[in-house]
Amino acid sequence: MPNLSGIVVADWVTMGARQHPGRPCIVMGDGSSRSYAEIEERITRLGSAMTAHGVTRGARIALLATDSAEYLETMFVCAKLGAAAIPLNYRQTVPELAVLLDAGRATWLFVTRRYLDMAVALRDRVSTLETIVLIDGEADGVLGYEALVAEGSPEPWRIAVDDEEILLIAFTSGTTGNPKGVMQSHRMYKRKSVAGAVEYRVRQGAFRYSAAPLHHVGGSGMVFQGLSRGASTLILPQFGPEDVVEWLGKGLNSVFLVPTMISRILALPGIRDARFPALESIVYGAAPMPPSLLAAAMEVFDCDFYNGFGAGTEAGMQAVLGPEEHRRALAGETHLLQSIGKPGVGVDLRLVDDDWQDVEPGETGEIASRSEHVMSGYLDQPERTAQVFHEGWFRGGDLAHFDAEGYLYFDGRKDDMILRGGENIYPIEIEDVLSSHPSVREVAVVGIPDEHWGQIVRACLVPGEGYDEDALRSYCRERLAGYKVPAEFRVHAELPRNPNGKILKRRLRQEVTS
Known part of the structure; x- marks a missing residue:
């Protein structure tokens, strides 16, 4: 059915120009605005x-x-x-x-x-x-x-x-x-923007900032949420904790930060004595919030906290943990901080097995959702698209379970994707580069826990003649974005495999984290 209204997300700018033409739409880091x-x-x-x-x-x-x-x-x-x-x-x-x-x-x-x-x-x-x-x-x-x-x-x-x-x-x-x-x-972006504005209680004319870059769903998504409510958006070239604190003091009402960014802000000298009366909410995602970090952040910022979870690129926001749950966690129900919340506005969510059958409460299943803010598919890849859709339901490989209250708890990925500081890293990309180097005989890349980044990249490899870690790291830096370059290299005599010859990454993770 055609879009009878013909409205696109950018029309929210046109509407704003009619309703409040002089209100800042975009505020830049130098203090100027448009x-x-x-x-x-x-x-x-x-x-x-x-x-x-x-x-x-x-x-x-x-x-x-x-x-x-x-x-x-x-x-x-x-x-x-x-x-x-x-x-x-x-x-x-x-x-x-x-x-x-x-x-x-x-x-x-x-x-x-x-x-x-x-x-x-x-x-x-x-x-x-x-x-x-x-x-x-x-x-x-x-x-x-x-x-x-x-x-x-x-x-x-x-x-x-x-x-x-x-x-x-x-x-x-x-x-x-x-x-x-x-x-x-356009349908996806309009629906998820409005749903996000409702879920995060974005008010008319708020002043907002997202530390996620605009090429990331957490950056552009927050901007369009604000546009739907006639908000003003602060745009900084890149995240800097000192810059964010300066603007918090200048009246920011709502910000999106990943927990590692919150940690960096809280490490600034004098931050514990600072006060931000205009700040109403902090939205975070991409990693769990440690109870000690939340307690410190709530004391300093004295505002509402939201944890947004979803297959953001493909399915938008799927679940939200709201301010009420964060206050319950601070009061002693700390298990709630391990939760990703409950299904968001307009989201129908199930946990299913490989045959798309619902799993029992308490059992781990793959998150399947349907909503108006799900992607149209993968570009020029109908077979890959068909693998993730079934009768209108999308599943992208995230695993979770429900507790008795209906809260969702994330149990990891079906695949081996690494989540480092909000950036998705696919091991095969790194493995392809490493295996092309003559000094690497075999390689498997895994993500391991890290207090700052959530996960970091570790390469487990069987070396060949002429192996040199520094040279291999330089080789990677020439061919990969910096955040994909392994933080650690671990040498093995051989990599564990199952009877079919497949490398057992689960065993590698157990070995490197034990």
Whole structure:
């Protein structure tokens, strides 16, 4: 059924420009801001100019940059043009990014000067990539962002975009030849944004910040939640604990942080004596909150806490642990901090076995959910899509169990994905790189617990001739984003295997953590 309203998420900017034109939409780290009316005019001009340069409905527009107002404006323009944005992780290497741009068939790339050399190299490697736009200045051979805005017309324009058209393509892996491109529709983003605003009790006109980068669902998702309520959003290029504390003192009402970030803030000198009267809530995710850390954070920040859980890229928010449960935990029911909460607004959630049958209460099963904020599927991979959907239910490999009160407890992943500080790391990417080095005979990569990051990467390997750990680490750094490079290397005479020859990673995890 077509989207009869024709409303896209960027129309929340248009609505804001009508209802509160002078209210800041985006606040930058230097204290400057752009109002809803200013953002509306800029994206109108930018969209007009991009259309004149040949961008049409269905185009693929990639972004390689740290967070900025221009980054958000580009995402808004893509929504209004009916183009799909492809946010890229700026910590990945040129070979990794080339795989993703090839798979996404991107034609335009918006980039900051810091990554311009990478962008030029990518244009030489990716056949579909034709146009580079430099966000922060001018350079030969590329278009200038502000020049595009200036040349565009301020006359309003509108393209009717259907709910099921794709707004974002979010890639969840890089170095493998078969990356998963999660297709996120306008329907998905609208529904999950509104559900998040309801669940996190976002009020009209709030001032909010997310420490997750805009290329991550935790970053863009929080922005669009705020837009749906006419909120103002603080944009910092990257997270810095001192910067966040400074802005908390300037009136931030709500922030998203992962527990490791909260820990870094609490380690700042004098923080225990600070007071933040405007702060209403902290949303966290990606890792459990230790009881001692929560107690310290609640004492310092004196606000509500929310734990949001979900297969965010593919299925949005699935469960939430709210302020009431956090206060119960602080009062002595500390087991609640191990919970990921209860199903969120508009989410139907089950725990199933491999045959899609419900498991008994207390037993571990795979999380299966259905809602209006589930992805449309994996780009150009119908077989892979069919593996995770069944009669409208999505399951992405997360395991959990229910307690007697109906609270969910996360029991890990069916696959071997490593979650380091909010970043998803797929071991096969690292194993492929390590196994290509002549000094590595066999390798298996596992995640092990770490108090700061949640998990870190450890490579268990059987060495060959000429093995040198420092040289191998350098080899990885040339081919992998820094957060994927193993923090530790462990040498084995042989790797444990089952009778079929499969490496027993579960045994490796037990060995390395014992």
